[in-house]
Amino acid sequence: MKLGVFTVLYSKKPLPEMLDHVAAKGIEAVEIGTGGYPGNAHCPIDELLADDAKLREYEREFSSRGLIISAFSCHGNPLHPNKQIAAEAHETFMKTLELAHRLGVPVVNTFSGCPGDSEDAKYPNWPVAPWPNEFQEVLAWQWENKVIPYWREAGREAEKRRVKIGIELHGGFSVHTPATLMRLRKAVGEVIGANFDPSHMWWQGIDPVQAVLYLGKAGAIHHFHAKDTSLDVNNINIHGVTDMQPYSNMLDRAWQFRTVGYGHDMKVWADMISALRLVGYDYVISIEHEDGLMSIEEGFTKAVQNLQPILMKEPIGDMWWV
Template sequence: MKLGVFMVLFGGRSLEEALDYVASQGLDAVEIGTGGNPGDKHCKPDELLANETALKNFKKAVESRGLTISALSCHGNPLHPQKHLAQADHETFHKTVQLAEKLEVPVVNTFSGCPGDHEDAKYPNWPVAPWPNDFQEVLKWQWENKIIPYWSEAGKFAADHHVKIGLELHGGFSVHTPATLLRLREAVGEVIGANLDPSHMWWQGIDPVQAVQILGRAGAIHHFHAKDTTIDPINVNKYGLTDMQEYTNMLDRAWQFRTVGYGHDVKTWADIISALRLVGYDYVVSIEHEDGLMSVEEGFTKAVHNLRQVLIEEPLSEMWWV
């Protein structure tokens, strides 16, 4: 496995400055935002697709520092019921796939999106309960009329460009659990896989090791994020895991994101890494730091230190003791 970082963390630095810093920390890979929620500070698809020289210089900037690009990321909501918002994210996704092909990047990360509850809806509707029965009707309509049709076309587009889609399992979007990812994968094909982030498993009450096992046995992990979560044992009893308080209200929230090792111990992360190796994932572990208690540099360097202790980097060898 290789250690990488989601470069949105260094949006305050130029591409070259950020790459220099990442390389100085001994990392192997970078994940770069191309628009949508991650923004396009370090990578503007329109400019790179229109200018072959700029494209070559961009690729050289990464490779000359001994780094590779693990994924291009354009997390958005291409299923948003407001058509202009959906169209913008859809176009960003298409351009990102085209750019990934040119850069020989194998994965584009994004969200599945979440539609409304009917054609004239204004806002997304995320059903999370089977009763009242209205929610079941909404869910059925969404999957049959929006989610599967959209991703069937998007999946074909990505496959035609030799790119895999890593959907981040994130609350608030239609694909947010191993089961919903596998449901879409069954309908669309193997081009669909997970950008699996343990932090979003923990706050949904899902054991990330088991999520790795479930998805990994199906060959459905295309990329992996390293981010932690802590659940407050008192606040969770007041607000529940679907706590709607702002992330900035850290003292009262039921859960919050932490850097690797500050929500769960290193042994837990060793179990996650071992599960990844067990199911055959031997690609990049990409650090995403959204810890409100730590600076950019401190949260990042602590994640690097903690992951270095458990990352399995050497190729598998024969079982010499058998």
Template sequence: MKLGVFTVLFSDKNVDEMLDYVASMGIEAVELGTGGYPGDAHCKVDELLEDEKKQKDFLEKIAGRGLMISALSCHGNPLHPQKAMAEEANTVFIKTLQLASKLGVPVVNTFSGCPGDHEDAKYPNWPVAPWPNEYQEILKWQWEEKIIPYWKEKAALAEQLNVKIGLELHGGFSVHTPATLLRLREACGPAIGANLDPSHMWWQGIDPVESIKILGRKNAIHHFHAKDTIIDQPNTNRNGLTDMTSYSDMQNRSWYFRTVGFGHDAKVWADIISTLRLYGYDYVVSIEHEDGLMSVDEGFAKAIQTLKLVMVRESVGGMWWV
């Protein structure tokens, strides 16, 4: 396993400054934003895509610091009912798949997207209850008419390019649980997998260790984010887990993100890392920092401290004790 970081944290630094900094902190892999919600501060797709020399120089710049690229990320909503927004996300995603193939990056991370509830909708509709029955009708229409057709096409393209798609299981999007990820994977093929982030499991009431087992049995974890969450039970009793309180109003939210080790202790994270290894994941653990209580630099450093203690880097080889 390698310790990585989602470099959107350092969008205020140019690519050389960012690479120097993360390498000095002991990071071994970088996950680079190429557009969409993460932005493209460190990886300009249009500049790189058709220029082999720039691609070579870019890779050498990264390798020269002892780093690798774990994934390219372009989180957006390619199923947005407003066509201009959907097309923008779709275009960035396709270009990112193509660039990943050229750079030899094995994974592209994004969201599944979320459609509206009919062809003329203006906004996404995320059904979260089976009744009244209209919600089931909406969900059926979304999956049959929008979600599966789109991702079946994109999975085929990813396979042609020898790239895997890591969908982040994130509330507000159609694929947000192990079950919805496996439903899409079954319909579209093994190019579809998870960019699994335990922070989004906790707030949905899902045990991340069990989610790793569910997805790991199907070899469906393509990438992994390291981010923590705290549940404020008194606020949850009032607001529920689908809490619409602003992220900035942390005192009154049911849950909020923390840096690794500040929502759950090192033993919990040791269990997560061990279960990843147990179910065959031996790739990058990519730190994502969205902690409203500490700076980027402090949160990043504390996440590294926690994860370095629990990372499993060496394979067993032979079981000498049997």
């Protein structure tokens, strides 16, 4: 396994400075935003696709520092009922697939998207209850008419370029649980897998260690985000886990994102790393910093310090004792 970081936390640093900084911390892999919600501060994607010399120079920025690009990330909503928003997300996704292909980056991370409730909708509609029955009808319409058709075509484009699609399981989008990920994978194929982020499992009441085992047995984990979540039982009893308060209202929220080790102890994280190895995931553990109680530098540094002792880097070898 390699320790990585999703570099959007350092979007204000120029690419060379950012790479020097994370490499000095012991990072071996970087996940780069190409547009959408993460932005593209470290990836002028149009320039790179238009100029092969710039593309090769860009590639050397990483290789000269002993770094790999674990994934390109362009999280957006290509299923948005607003056609302009959907088109922009789709265009960014397609450009990112092509960039990944040209640079040999194996994974593009994104969201599944979420459609509206009809062709005339203005906003996404995320059904989360089976009754009243209209919610079931909306859900069926979304999957049959939007989610599966879009990702079948997108999956074909990714396969042409030998790139895997890492869908982040995230509330507010059609794919947000292990079961919905596997539903999409069954319909589209093995090109679809998870960009597995345990922080989104915890607030939904899902044990991420068990989710890793479930998805990993099917070979359905393409990438991994290292981010924690703390749960406030008292506030959950008031607001529930679908708490709509702003993330900045940390004192009253039911849950909040934390850096690794500040929501769950390191035994839980060690169990998760062990589960990943058990199911054959031997790729990058990419730190994502979204901790409202820590500065960027402190949150990132503590995540590195907490993860380094529990990562498993050496080949397993033979079981000499049996």
